[in-house]
Amino acid sequence: MLKIRRISKYFGKGTVNEVAAIRNLSLEVRPGEFVCVIGSNGAGKTTLLNCVSGTIIPDEGEVLLDGRDVTRWPEHERAALIGRVFQDPLSGTCASMSIEENLALANRRGKRRTLARGLKSAERALFAQILGKLDLGLEVRLGDPAGLLSGGQRQALTLVMATLQRPTLLLLDEHTAALDPKTAGLIMDLTLELVERDKLTTFMITHNMQQALNYGDRLVMIHNGEIILDLGRTEKERLTVGDLLDHFNESKNGLGGVLNDRLVLG
């Protein structure tokens, strides 16, 4: 499904400040798998996600999606295969456009934008039906501008939009990090519901260890641009946050900043 082959990405290449955000990283995600990627700030998880989404192009290595080498595809072309939810709830929707207009934009993900109507009446009925099943209370507010929704509601809408056209890969970029714990829980429930409904291959980035342990089939820990831990469902189920932290500290002994990361990851 998703194959990442020995990718590296350097920032400030050729200068004294050269930093390898990711180095020689390989990862294979099987169809239908739900992978949680965890790491502290600066570990390289966002760079990894951006290499998959096409926001940045790796300096070395390849990214394959559904058997196709997409390493150099621009972001808008790759969007045909990828559904995305951002960390910032405001990033995933157009505030000035109505809920149904936002959904209609998402319903055309990866398709040519023609001079046909941007929102058909049949779509309206479809959106009301999909939203109705999810019990978000949004189905009666289809005409309201998305800007009137709360952060949690906007993130829920973005999730629905990302999965409206079944994506080959669902990319979640710390999509609950900006929400309060209760809303974050609701958004994770909705995420699971949608992922299970459509049997989606999912790639979720988080810095919340509990979340990474609770959700998904696989846990991948990244540090300094490399994978330092890769656990399947059964191994993961036996772990606690404490074990993860111990492992994390062990692998980065002598690198400093332990206290900071404990704070960040706890």
Added chain:
Amino acid sequence: MSLYAFQGAVSLGLGYGLMVLGVYITFRVLDFPDLTVDGSLPLGGAVSSVLISRGLDPFLSLLPAFLAGFLAGTVTGFLSARLKILNLLASIITMTALYSVNIRVMGGPNVSLINEPTVFLPLRGLGLSPMLSSNLVFLGFILVIASLLIWLMKTEYGQALIATGDNPKMITSLGVNTSFTVVTGVGLSNALVALSGALIAQNQGSADVGSGIGTIVAGLASIVIGETLFPSRRVSAAIVAVVLGSFLYRLVIALALNVRFKGFSLTASDLQLITAALVVAALILPRLKRGFGEKK
């Protein structure tokens, strides 16, 4: 204010209405402050006038004028979207270049259309007054273009255009190439401005390289006045509002030019100053409504 001055304001409001619709596309829909219009307005007048003086039908001359404006806009769009030059700066660069281009097109700083046919001639031939026939032709163009624009904004392309201005990151993740929407959107905007310039030149009987100065500010003033007085979230209503804003702007200018105070009076050359003051007033008006000190 005399009836004559009022009629003049109506006429100008109609004539520049298409320009205002063009500026609306960049300024409001794409969130792209585009100064190219100061060059594309005279460009439209230049292309149309030169072609008419070479014997082309005045109606047909509007098409090359429209296309020339589109091309000028795509240059700005390309500089900004593909070459990553700051959008305002990109438009200033194109505007500056257009000054030379316009003089090249006309073979001099202006072209006269005296004794040449114009799109207004058929109605005048029916015995209507020059002012009335001008207004009717302008009105016809505005109705057609505004309707087309309202339709366009509801298409898949139009919705992608609106989303590009609102949230480029989101619409890219939904598979839209924002370089394409920006280049074509700014192109379309300048095509309308050039069309407006062509009609105005035909109405005035001449095209002039200096006629574009202050176009953007007049456009902004019209938009802000229209939106402030007729606020609406719907794009179709906003399009109607900015056309009305175009009238009101010309009316305010006409009123200001009528001010007499102890031997002091404003003259036509004070127009740009009045416009600038008006834009500032109109821009801060919504904030005044909300009360000072409050952040957006």
